[in-house]
Amino acid sequence: MTHQGKSVVRRADAENALDGRAKSTAIVISPSADVLETSGAYLLMLDMPGAAKEGISVAMEGESLTVRGSTERLQNNETEVLFSEIRSGTYLREFTLGRDVDREKIEATYEQGVLTLRLPKKESLKPREITVR
Amino acid sequence: MALIRWSRGQDLPAFPSGMVNMQREINRMFDSFFRTGWHADSDLEPSAWSPATDVVEHDNEFVVKVELPGLSKEDVKVTFQDSVLTVRGEKRQENEEKESNYHRVERSYGAFQRCFTLGQSVRGDKIDASFKDGILTITVPKAEEAKEKQIDIKVR
Numbered sequence: 214m215t216h217q218g219k220s221v222v223r224r225a226d227a228e229n230a231l232d233g234r235a236k237s238t239a240i241v242i243s244p245s246a247d248v249l250e251t252s253g254a255y256l257l258m259l260d261m262p263g264a265a266k267e268g269i270s271v272a273m274e275g276e277s278l279t280v281r282g283s284t285e286r287l288q289n290n291e292t293e294v295l296f297s298e299i300r301s302g303t304y305l306r307e308f309t310l311g312r313d314v315d316r317e318k319i320e321a322t323y324e325q326g327v328l329t330l331r332l333p334k335k336e337s338l339k340p341r342e343i344t345v346r
Numbered sequence: 347m348a349l350i351r352w353s354r355g356q357d358l359p360a361f362p363s364g365m366v367n368m369q370r371e372i373n374r375m376f377d378s379f380f381r382t383g384w385h386a387d388s389d390l391e392p393s394a395w396s397p398a399t400d401v402v403e404h405d406n407e408f409v410v411k412v413e414l415p416g417l418s419k420e421d422v423k424v425t426f427q428d429s430v431l432t433v434r435g436e437k438r439q440e441n442e443e444k445e446s447n448y449h450r451v452e453r454s455y456g457a458f459q460r461c462f463t464l465g466q467s468v469r470g471d472k473i474d475a476s477f478k479d480g481i482l483t484i485t486v487p488k489a490e491e492a493k494e495k496q497i498d499i500k501v502r
Contacts, residue, residue: 245452256446260415260453262480292409298398299413299481326415326480 240302244280244328253339255314255332261304262326269304269328271321278308278319280328313338395437395454401462408486410462415480416453422477424484426470431486434459467491 249256261269264282272279282304310316313334320331400411412433414422422435436457467489475484 245454246450247448247453248450249446249448251446258416258453260480262413262415264479266479293403295401295403295408297400299400299411300398323479325418325477326413 240300241305242284242300242302243306244282244304246306254334257308257328257330257332259304259306259328259330260326261323261328263299263301264304264323264326264328266323269321269323271319271328271330273310273316273319276309278310278330280304280306280308280330282328395456395458396460397433397454397458399460406488408464408468408488410484410486412460412482412484413480414477414482417477417480417482419477422482424473424475424482426473426486429464429468431462431464431473431484432459433461433482433484 244259244261246260247256247258249258259280261282263284269280269282272281284301284304310332314332315335318333322329322331398413400409402409402411410431410433414435414437417435417437421437422433425432425434434457437455439455464486469487469489472487473484475482477483
């Protein structure tokens, strides 16, 4: 069962997935992610604090699932920044989906700065027990 | 400048230059490498992780922003005592579904604490905190006497 999950996140680095939509000057942030597998689905949880819900997009193309989001930061010259650790820029991360994911049923929710993607497994591929008669 | 006790070595100015960003990136890489164990963020208690923070000074107030994705206001406690603003809390690894395997855990969990010593006199009773999209914003108004006043001096 654990082996199936590896295919979901074969390549998780998204830096090379930058396309024309992301400005070349913007910093690309690869959000931290947890990947969890249950008997019925995979769960992806991505830390994307400060991203506006409207600005988050989840796109699927072929085997890849791309998550994008942008943070809004104040650009006020009348303030003095005492220290700055929060990175501002564009969130971008790409995942490769395994064949067992039912692409039609993927759900996404954004709450408290965390994007949760639920990737249900295909019914036909779910483990099932066969009764011995 | 009114903040002291800052030890992560990341106090780089927020210049929009690529070089500084690169420097920050490198610092962060080293930081995240060394931060895997118990990390003493303050003199008081060790923290399991240290949320990224911005502090900005306005004319009338300081604004502290702390990145706390996945936490709700019930998980966070903000206190102010003896000029020290403390943000503490705990992020628990919640698992609703019983039979599950983790394939990848990159997000930070556990207790954290960050302290900020405010050297300038502030109005402790007027500190306000709000939570939105995983970012805790704390507004600390300056006391009247601490506001910089411009005085025009007549040249005779």
